[in-house]
Amino acid sequence: MLEVDFTKCFPGFSVTSSFTMNNKILALLGPSGAGKTTVLRCIAGLERPERGYIRNNGITLFSDAEGVFVPPRRRKIGYVVQEYALFPHMNVKKNIFYGVYADDENTGPLYKKLIDTLKIEHLVERDIKHLSGGEKQRVALARALMIRPQMLLLDESFSALDERMRQQLQQELQTLQRLWNIPIIMVTHSLQEAKIMADQIIFVDKENEN
Template identity: 55%
Template sequence: MLQVTMKKRLADFTLDIKFTVENNILVLFGHSGAGKTTILRAIAGLLRPDEGTIIHNERILFSSTDRTFVPPQFRRVGYMFQEFALFPHMNVRENIWYGVKQHDSKSQELYERLLGLLRIEHLTTRFIDRLSGGEKQRVALARALMAEPAILLLDEPLSALDSDTRLELQAELKKIQRIWNIPFVLVTHDLSEAKALGDQFLFLEKGRQIVSPALRLNEFLQCQSIG
């Protein structure tokens, strides 16, 4: 379970949120600049909230009260960026293994499992500029999971893909999350994508959770809303 309570002063408003996510997919939904990526960066340890706590399975990652701040490299948080952030001078295999500290039989088994799950076995020797958008997405996901994260953050991971590839990879993400059984926190601007992927939803407007029903929330009446 991931529990986040935080305030962070931004340029135009103060981000003020509180949510809990089980081992499923939480979708952060709202207009650009609403504070969604700031939430991901705080969970990852790339910025410090002004106030609050971030706790995963009773492990305190951040607390303003007792001044706890676990550095990013010790949080076991995977972060899949919108632009994938793959290394063009490395092939697919080298990208996936990048950052893995221990090369042993267990990590090799995980590597081979990810290749099979994501159907990228045939791509391992290709360089990044030889991949399609969907292939890059799969490689970026494999690299994030190769680190065996306890939490996975995804910042608009499908936004650059065509509609057919997006639909296919939405199904892949759902399947991977069920297998890994860890919290996924995903940012999207796309309403249909939010509905397709989300188990829980956090609607943001200028840094605040929307609690009262609004027109665009009516489509989610059958879903669980956090707030």
């Protein structure tokens, strides 16, 4: 279970998030600038809240009261940003394996399962610059899952895709969630997408300070 209750402060406003979730799909919904990405970045450890706590499966990732802040690399969280953040000088396979320990003997079966599930086996030797938006999205998902994350965060990951590709990837993501049985948090502007994808919807808005 993921337990979140924190406040992140900025000049003139703050972002507060409080929710619990099991191993399902949760959608963060809200207008641009509301703080949805901030919530993801705090959970991932890329931002540090001023107060509150974040716990996953009973393990404290952040707590101001306890003085705990686990760095991002130790949180075992897969994070896919809107721009995918793939390395253009690497091919697909090298991108997927980025961040995986070389002595991990179980990477072979996992790699095969991911490229089969995401239908990218034919792309593994291709350069990133030769991929479509949908193909880049699949590669980014594979890389995020290759580290065996305990949680997956998706920041507007489908916004640049056409309707057909968006629906296809939504179905694949739901399949992956069932296979991996991990919590997935997705940021979206679309209430329709949230209703289709998510088991739980949280509305996010910033709090202005007077």
